[in-house]
Every structure is written in structure tokens, then in C-alpha cells.
Amino acid sequence: MTFDLEILPDEEWAALVANRLEAKLGPGARICLATGTTPVPVYHALSGSGAFAEVVTFLLDEYGGLPPGDPGRCTSMITRDLVERVEPPPTVMSPEVDHDDPGEAAAAYRELIGDCGLDLAVLGLGANGHIGMNEPGSTAESVTRVAHLDESTSRSAAGYGATATPTWGITVGMSELLAASEVWLLVTGEHKRDILNRTLHGAVDSDVPATFLTEHPNCVFFVDESAGLTG
Numbered sequence: 092m093t094f095d096l097e098i099l100p101d102e103e104w105a106a107l108v109a110n111r112l113e114a115k116l117g118p119g120a121r122i123c124l125a126t127g128t129t130p131v132p133v134y135h136a137l138s139g140s141g142a143f144a145e146v147v148t149f150l151l152d153e154y155g156g157l158p159p160g161d162p163g164r165c166t167s168m169i170t171r172d173l174v175e176r177v178e179p180p181p182t183v184m185s186p187e188v189d190h191d192d193p194g195e196a197a198a199a200y201r202e203l204i205g206d207c208g209l210d211l212a213v214l215g216l217g218a219n220g221h222i223g224m225n226e227p228g229s230t231a232e233s234v235t236r237v238a239h240l241d242e243s244t245s246r247s248a249a250g251y252g253a254t255a256t257p258t259w260g261i262t263v264g265m266s267e268l269l270a271a272s273e274v275w276l277l278v279t280g281e282h283k284r285d286i287l288n289r290t291l292h293g294a295v296d297s298d299v300p301a302t303f304l305t306e307h308p309n310c311v312f313f314v315d316e317s318a319g320l321t322g
């Protein structure tokens with residue numbers, strides 16, 4: 092196990108992670124970013140000036156079947172939580188889920204990411220151990236693709252403002268994420284304690300795709316005390 096576990100005080104977690112993120116951003120950096128609840132305070136804590144100039148940013152995943160502009164779409168989340176808050180606004184690449192042939196769109200996104208490669212992937216931990224839409228059952232070799240969502244993942248979209256219940260999406264695959272030079276997993280809140288514990292200390296297998304990150308040569312778990320302290 093080579094990963095680095097950083098357990099930070101709840102009230103300082105977002106600012107500390109934001110500082111570390113800003114230090115990684117620079118012209119030509121290729122970064123994959125998650126949406127969802129966890130990274131929001133980090134994006135909000137970015138200083139906002141110049142940080143994303145000339146950074147190439149890729150969205151980790153996107154729901155299919157939600158209308159363009161739906162508040163629950165990952166593109167909408169990254170727009171309101173990051174793009175609209177920093178100057179100059181980052182250009183965020185995302186898979187074309189509205190394409191007539193989502194499989195073709197996923198292949199195009201896979202090629203784009205494969206051609207560029209990722210310097211850093213900033214990820215969140217699903218309550219069921221998923222990473223992006225790499226749901227339980229996804230292997231370390233799974234590529235960027237159209238993915239069927241677990242029921243719990245479908246349901247959680249409502250919490251992000253989705254006006255319908257998505258059943259599928261396009262996600263960056265575990266293989267492209269594991270090929271990134273550096274990977275961060277952000278984990279906050281008491282409700283993530285059990286799945287974090289399983290991720291860090293359980294068997295590495297596709298039941299919990301997050302466990303594959305523990306074998307990445309350069310992975311940092313940024314955890315707040317609510318999620319990371321036991322007892």
C-alpha cells in the first residue's frame with residue numbers, strides 16, 4: 092500500500108485541499124474533476140484568480156437522459172460550483188451524453204483522455220464504493236464508457252437537483268483514472284466512515300472499485316475527521 096492518508100480537521104479540510112489543488116494547477120495541466128457534494132467546498136475555497144488559466148479540465152462523468160441544462164447534470168454542477176466562480180473560467184471537457192449514439196460519444200471521450208493523459212484526478216467516494224460511475228463490479232481495466240447506474244446512485248441524483256431519475260451515464264473508466272500521474276480521493280462526513288474503512292482496509296476488488304486506488308503509486312486520500320476518525 093503506497094497511498095498517503097491525510098486526515099484533516101473538518102473546518103480546515105476544504106481550504107487545505109483547495110490550496111493543494113491550486114499548487115497543482117498550471118499551464119497545460121490536465122485535470123479530471125468530480126462533481127457531487129464532496130468537492131463543492133473545495134471549489135468554493137479556490138482563490139478564483141488565474142488558477143485555471145490554460146488548465147485542461149475533464150469532467151469525471153455525466154448523467155444520460157437528463158435534459159441539457161438540468162440542474163442535476165454534472166456539467167451544471169461544475170458550472171455553478173467552479174466555472175462561474177473563477178477567472179478566467181476554465182474550459183471543462185465533458186462526454187457528449189446527448190449524442191444519438193452514446194457508445195460513440197463515450198469512445199470519443201476515451202480517445203480524448205487517452206491522447207492527453209491525466210496529471211491529476213480529483214475524485215469522490217460513492218456510498219457504495221463507486222468512483223465516478225464505475226459502480227461495484229467495475230474492474231481496474233474498465234475503460235471510459237456508457238455505464239449503468241446502481242439504484243442508489245440513480246436515486247442520489249435528486250439530491251443534486253436532477254428533475255428525473257437517471258439510469259445511465261458516461262464515466263471516465265477506472266483504467267484511465269489509474270493511469271493518471273496522481274489521484275486524490277476526497278472523503279468527508281460521518282456517513283462515509285464505513286465505506287472509507289472498507290476502501291482503506293478491505294480486500295482490493297471490484298466489489299468496491301475505490302479499493303483499486305490504494306494500489307496507485309501516487310494516491311492521496313484527503314479525509315476530514317468526521318469520515319476518518321474512528322470511535
Ligand code: PGA
Binds near residue numbers: 215218
Ligand atoms: P457525494 O458523491 O460527493 O455527493 O457524496 C460522491 C459519489 O457518489 O461519487
